[in-house]
Amino acid sequence: SDAGGELLARALAKRSGNRRSKFELELDYQQVGCKTAAALAECCSCWSRLSLFNTDVSTFGAMSLANCFRALKDEAQSVRLNVAQCRIGESALKLLRGVRFRRLDSHGQRGRA
Numbered sequence: 001s002d003a004g005g006e007l008l009a010r011a012l013a014k015r016s017g018n019r020r021s022k023f024e025l026e027l028d029y030q031q032v033g034c035k036t037a038a039a040l041a042e043c044c045s046c047w048s049r050l051s052l053f054n055t056d057v058s059t060f061g062a063m064s065l066a067n068c069f070r071a072l073k074d075e076a077q078s079v080r081l082n083v084a085q086c087r088i089g090e091s092a093l094k095l096l097r098g099v100r101f102r103r104l105d106s107h108g109q110r111g112r113a
Contacts, residue, residue: 002032002033002034002035002036003035004036005032005033005035005036005039005040006035006036006039008036009036009039009040009042009043010039010043012046012047013039013042013043013046024047024048024049024051032052032055032056032057032058032061033060033061034058034060034061034063034064036061037057037060037061037062037064037065037068038064038065038067038068040065041064041067041068041069041072042068044068044069044072044075044076044079045072045075047079048078048079048080049079049080049081049082050079050080050081050082051081051082051105052082052083052085052086053085053086054085054086055086055087056086056087056088057083057086057087057092058092059089059091059092059095061092062088062092062093062095063092063095065081065095065096065099066095066096066098066099069099069101070098070099076099076100076101076102077100077101077102078102079101079102080101080102080103080104080105081096081101081103081105083096083104083105083106084105084106084107088106093106
């Protein structure tokens, strides 16, 4: 279950809803599941950079992020996404590359064991 990640993303969205400036979010999280990824994407207007460290990004999580950003093309073009230090499958990475992020850091990422 990724209920904790969902809760975190919704709290960040609510807290930053009162601010005009975006913030950078560096998240060291054990696993980014599809619900957490979708919640982070849905509140993407709150942050300008998302860095995920030392985590497994599931294919479904990457698909959720990619789908949400495809629906929010203007937002995606202003976001920097860093998954360079994650364990992420090639198919998941391909989904994220299909989104036109301002910048996608994926070099040096570790393949899933």
